[in-house]
Structure formats: C-alpha cells, structure tokens
Amino acid sequence: MKKTIILIIAFLFSVNGIAQDKLNDIKQFYRTIQGDYSGQINDSTSLTLHFTPIWETEENPFRWFYLEATNKETKEIVVQKVLEIKPLTDITFQVIIHGLSAPEKFVGKWSNRNYFDGYNTNILKGKKKITFLKTKDFEYQTGWNSRKSLTCFPSGDSVHFKFSQEDERLYIKRVPAHSSNIIGYTFFKALTD
Numbered sequence: 001m002k003k004t005i006i007l008i009i010a011f012l013f014s015v016n017g018i019a020q021d022k023l024n025d026i027k028q029f030y031r032t033i034q035g036d037y038s039g040q041i042n043d044s045t046s047l048t049l050h051f052t053p054i055w056e057t058e059e060n061p062f063r064w065f066y067l068e069a070t071n072k073e074t075k076e077i078v079v080q081k082v083l084e085i086k087p088l089t090d091i092t093f094q095v096i097i098h099g100l101s102a103p104e105k106f107v108g109k110w111s112n113r114n115y116f117d118g119y120n121t122n123i124l125k126g127k128k129k130i131t132f133l134k135t136k137d138f139e140y141q142t143g144w145n146s147r148k149s150l151t152c153f154p155s156g157d158s159v160h161f162k163f164s165q166e167d168e169r170l171y172i173k174r175v176p177a178h179s180s181n182i183i184g185y186t187f188f189k190a191l192t193d
C-alpha cells in the first residue's frame with residue numbers, strides 16, 4: 001500500500017512539473033510578444049503596432065491579446081485583431097487570429113486593457129491559425145504560410161513572422177502571390193521601464 005501511495009505522489013509531482021514547465025513556456029512567449037512596436041515597410045511606410053494583453057484571469061493567464069496596427073503618416077488603422085495563444089508542445093504555440101464584429105468600438109483601446117473586461121468572446125468573428133516555433137529562449141518564428149484572413153496581406157501571399165527579444169524586434173517577410181519579390185517589415189519594440 002505504501003508503495004502505491006508513493007507511486008501516486010511521484011506521478012502527481014511529475015504531472016505538476018510538466019504543467020508548470022508548459023505554463024512557464026507560454027508565459028515567456030506571451031511576455032516576449034506583448035508591447036508597442038514602431039516599424040518600417042521596405043524603408044518607406046511607417047507603422048506602429050500594439051500587442052496589449054486583455055482578459056487576463058488567474059484561471060486562464062497568458063492567453064489573449066488585442067493587436068492594433070496604425071499607419072503613422074495617415075493615422076489609418078491597418079489591422080485590428082484579437083490573438084488567442086495556446087501551447088501545443090513545449091516549443092510550439094498556436095496563435096489563433098480573430099476578427100472583431102465591431103472593430104470601430106476598439107480603436108485606440110490598446111492603451112486601456114481593462115476596456116475589454118466589459119466584453120467577452122462574443123465580439124470575435126472568424127479565425128485563422130498560425131503556429132510559432134520556439135527556436136531559442138525569447139525567439140519564435142513561423143513557417144511560410146498563406147495568410148488569407150489578415151486584411152493587411154492580400155490573399156495568397158506567403159508570410160513569415162519572427163519575434164526576437166535579443167534585439168527587441170519583430171520581423172515580417174512577405175512574398176506576394178505570383179511574385180518573387182520579398183517585402184520586408186521590421187518593427188522595433190519600444191523599451192519599457
């Protein structure tokens with residue numbers, strides 16, 4: 001009987017350890033991506049990106065982001081999405097990109113993450129999935145994929161994302177459909193205190 005109890009306790013500790021490791025991995029992924037970015041598209045158009053944590057709870061931490069991208073020159077909102085983060089393995093993370101049913105309500109709300117507490121997932125519509133791979137600590141990237149649901153990229157374009165905390169940058173490489181031209185986006189993360 002004692003052996004059985006010891007085996008059960010050992011098993012519970014090992015399962016708890018795995019869960020804790022996975023929580024630490026998603027926490028690192030979540031914290032690496034969040035923040036404000038300033039960037040260029042092929043050294044011309046300037047954009048700002050905001051990845052703001054929303055709907056944070058003790059039961060479900062490190063899961064939701066609001067993403068807003070703005071053209072610095074025209075002040076036009078280029079993208080508004082809600083991102084849902086799910087760990088698949090210790091080194092892979094699925095990012096589910098949701099649209100918003102009434103995006104105009106959320107313009108500029110990246111500066112007040114509590115604003116979203118008055119809403120739930122009923123505000124979301126449609127979704128596209130992207131898988132990120134952890135290549136080393138604080139560095140994540142995708143493979144080449146079609147991003148049909150991202151309004152900032154035309155249907156059929158191939159896009160590759162890479163986050164690197166080492167140099168505090170987000171890189172996006174895009175090859176338009178039926179072309180071999182590479183369009184590069186580089187975003188510099190704003191430093192925080």
